[in-house]
Amino acid sequence: MSVAPRPNFGAVTGYAGNTVSVNVPPPTVTPLATGVDRREQILLHLFSTLKSVPGFATYWRDRGEVPPEDPETKAPLLPAAIMLDGKEQVKVATTLLRSYGTRVPPMEVTLLPQVWVVLMPAKNVTNVGQGEALSAFRIAILKAIVTDDNLVALLGGNGEIEYRGSETDMQSGSSLLGQMRLDFALTYALNPAEF
Numbered sequence: 001m002s003v004a005p006r007p008n009f010g011a012v013t014g015y016a017g018n019t020v021s022v023n024v025p026p027p028t029v030t031p032l033a034t035g036v037d038r039r040e041q042i043l044l045h046l047f048s049t050l051k052s053v054p055g056f057a058t059y060w061r062d063r064g065e066v067p068p069e070d071p072e073t074k075a076p077l078l079p080a081a082i083m084l085d086g087k088e089q090v091k092v093a094t095t096l097l098r099s100y101g102t103r104v105p106p107m108e109v110t111l112l113p114q115v116w117v118v119l120m121p122a123k124n125v126t127n128v129g130q131g132e133a134l135s136a137f138r139i140a141i142l143k144a145i146v147t148d149d150n151l152v153a154l155l156g157g158n159g160e161i162e163y164r165g166s167e168t169d170m171q172s173g174s175s176l177l178g179q180m181r182l183d184f185a186l187t188y189a190l191n192p193a194e195f
Helices: 038-051 130-146 149-155
Strands: 058-061 080-090 107-118 160-168 179-190
Touching: 038 058, 038 080, 038 107, 038 130, 038 149, 038 179, 107 130, 130 160, 130 179, 149 160, 149 179
Parallel strands: 058 080
Antiparallel strands: 080 107, 107 179, 160 179
16 A cells, blocks of 8 residues: 555535535535434544544535635634445355345454544745654544544444555655555444334
8 A cells, every 4th residue: 555646535515514514515424314324423423533632723524635825714624534435245144144145244344544644834845744643643643533432432332443554645755745544444243123
């Protein structure tokens, strides 16, 4: 895994969940007819937890690249915290649980969200303070997520919060702008009976 010279957060635009307003309407969420989408509950809570970390100008979910300032108001948009939903994987293959026949049995799945920290680019190549700022945001985000009792409750009795590491653009062959990706794995029970 290497950090791209200019990380591309994807083509999906998000909405601001912070003090800066933008001209992108929030997405419309159609509630399920019945049941519970535990994955979305976990992601909503994770984003809420991320928004509790102070020091960011903006907070985003599933947002593409963020410019340093709002083009209309000139308000700073960086530093930004961006949460990407990531992937979801089955932890144990259901083919091992043949006793359920053709029905999908309850299973453990793991969400793999990514949290990006994007700093305001330094004014010159010395990048004074950029590494220290990334480290400070990293520890604040880790503390908020791994000690979140409500997140633990959402994940359930067999749930797990795993921090899988981070990667910055502060390395050779990269952009050196002050960006960091933190990788998490959140395991929970997916029970079709809840749908």
